[in-house]
Amino acid sequence: MKSYNIALIKGDGIGPEIIDEAVKVLDAVAACENIEFNYQEALMGGCAYDVTGDPLPQETIDISLSSNAVLFGAIGGQKWDTLPREKRPESGLLRFRKELGVFANLRPANVYDELVNASSLKPEIVKGVDLMVVRELIGGIYFGEPKGRDENKGWNTMVYTRPEIERIAHVAFKIAMERSKKVCSVDKANVLDVSQLWREVVEEVAKEYPEVELSHMYVDNAAMQLIRDPKQFDVILTGNIFGDILSDEASMLSGSIGLLPSASVGSSIGVYEPIHGSAPDIAGQGIANPIATIASASMMLRFALGENRAADRIDYGIKQALAEGYRTKDIAGFDAKEVCSTSEMGSIIANFAAKCKL
Numbered sequence: 001m002k003s004y005n006i007a008l009i010k011g012d013g014i015g016p017e018i019i020d021e022a023v024k025v026l027d028a029v030a031a032c033e034n035i036e037f038n039y040q041e042a043l044m045g046g047c048a049y050d051v052t053g054d055p056l057p058q059e060t061i062d063i064s065l066s067s068n069a070v071l072f073g074a075i076g077g078q079k080w081d082t083l084p085r086e087k088r089p090e091s092g093l094l095r096f097r098k099e100l101g102v103f104a105n106l107r108p109a110n111v112y113d114e115l116v117n118a119s120s121l122k123p124e125i126v127k128g129v130d131l132m133v134v135r136e137l138i139g140g141i142y143f144g145e146p147k148g149r150d151e152n153k154g155w156n157t158m159v160y161t162r163p164e165i166e167r168i169a170h171v172a173f174k175i176a177m178e179r180s181k182k183v184c185s186v187d188k189a190n191v192l193d194v195s196q197l198w199r200e201v202v203e204e205v206a207k208e209y210p211e212v213e214l215s216h217m218y219v220d221n222a223a224m225q226l227i228r229d230p231k232q233f234d235v236i237l238t239g240n241i242f243g244d245i246l247s248d249e250a251s252m253l254s255g256s257i258g259l260l261p262s263a264s265v266g267s268s269i270g271v272y273e274p275i276h277g278s279a280p281d282i283a284g285q286g287i288a289n290p291i292a293t294i295a296s297a298s299m300m301l302r303f304a305l306g307e308n309r310a311a312d313r314i315d316y317g318i319k320q321a322l323a324e325g326y327r328t329k330d331i332a333g334f335d336a337k338e339v340c341s342t343s344e345m346g347s348i349i350a351n352f353a354a355k356c357k358l
């Protein structure tokens with residue numbers, strides 16, 4: 001029996017609720033595939049600050065680095081918003097990503113056929129959308145120096161170096177080679193010097209992938225085009241802040257931010273996490289959609305552990321639950337057979353995943 005060590009970082013808000021459902025589904029597929037998971041929980045975010053005074057205790061980094069993969073929920077909430085920057089949950093998350101060297105955040109945005117009516121856009125615009133946002137994750141304006149604020153001024157700096165752009169561009173082109181061989185690099189090169197360098201380096205890297213068609217788009221136009229005609233995109237390559245924003249926007253093509261998973265990968269252990277935050281407005285109500293996290297667990301199985309059969313089971317479980325009309329509140333349109341709680345949705349997906357005939 002193969003055995004894997006998984007670091008579980010539940011975090012704040014809905015984090016524990018959605019991670020519990022992903023664990024339920026992982027255990028269901030493990031039983032079918034003769035594998036086992038040893039989970040080790042670690043604190044990050046506001047809950048870590050409350051216990052240790054640090055949103056990212058060293059123990060969390062150690063546990064993560066000694067595991068095969070990290071499954072992450074979400075951090076943050078109003079309770080911690082007035083703390084000094086370094087103590088805030090979000091600083092812990094940024095530091096964590098840097099410590100683990102996860103420079104590439106892969107955010108697939110697919111529209112499930114079963115949910116074309118859940119989108120706020122017309123079905124003919126969203127049906128068949130299948131794109132991948134490749135977001136640089138440990139550089140750009142969230143990390144650049146100088147940053148700070150005083151009474152009357154606040155400042156941050158967007159910095160990218162040539163090697164940082166090269167490595168994320170290679171990730172995007174390699175992914176495009178496995179897909180429809182199209183990369184759209186999104187920047188703001190009409191205004192930002194850093195984007196001019198970005199564009200130049202992406203052009204250079206593109207020469208190593210002659211089969212891939214490269215285009216460039218300014219981020220403001222990209223935000224509009226994503227809604228106007230999302231199927232024009234295959235791989236979107238972009239920096240940290242633009243990717244953060246565009247992927248949240250892309251989630252509305254699929255119907256809810258509670259649906260989109262992600263993989264944060266780089267030089268060591270990967271972190272598998274939904275694209276959304278801790279959703280304090282719905283925490284504790286049992287209504288959060290766990291699908292983004294369950295789908296992130298599937299990405300973990302496929303990319304970190306090579307357990308493709310188990311991942312296929314999860315993907316099938318999600319699709320089948322939707323096909324049979326099960327919906328959490330965020331995606332409950334007119335065609336919902338039943339509006340389920342977070343925990344019911346996890347159990348339904350686990351059951352279908354276990355029954356999947358591979």
Ligand SMILES: NC(=O)C1=CN([C@@H]2O[C@H](COP(=O)(O)OP(=O)(O)OC[C@H]3O[C@@H](n4cnc5c(N)ncnc54)[C@H](O)[C@@H]3O)[C@@H](O)[C@H]2O)C=CC1
Nearest residue numbers: 074075076077257258276277278279280281282288289330
């Ligand atoms: N990776 C992370 O841990 C992230 C943390 N955050 C933090 O989360 C906190 C809340 O941030 P917001 O801007 O409100 O973003 P958010 O993504 O937490 O929530 C935005 C909206 O989407 C809804 N939503 C999010 N996830 C959902 C799910 N699984 N099912 C159903 N509805 C869902 C929420 O109820 C809310 O109305 C902040 O402290 C923020 O810094 C934000 C983004 C990412």
Ligand SMILES: CC(C)CC(=O)C(=O)O
Nearest residue numbers: 090093094142244275276
């Ligand atoms: C701390 C933020 C950068 C988290 C976030 O919004 C994200 O990674 O999507």
Ligand SMILES: [Mg+2]
Nearest residue numbers: 244245248275
């Ligand atoms: Mg975000």
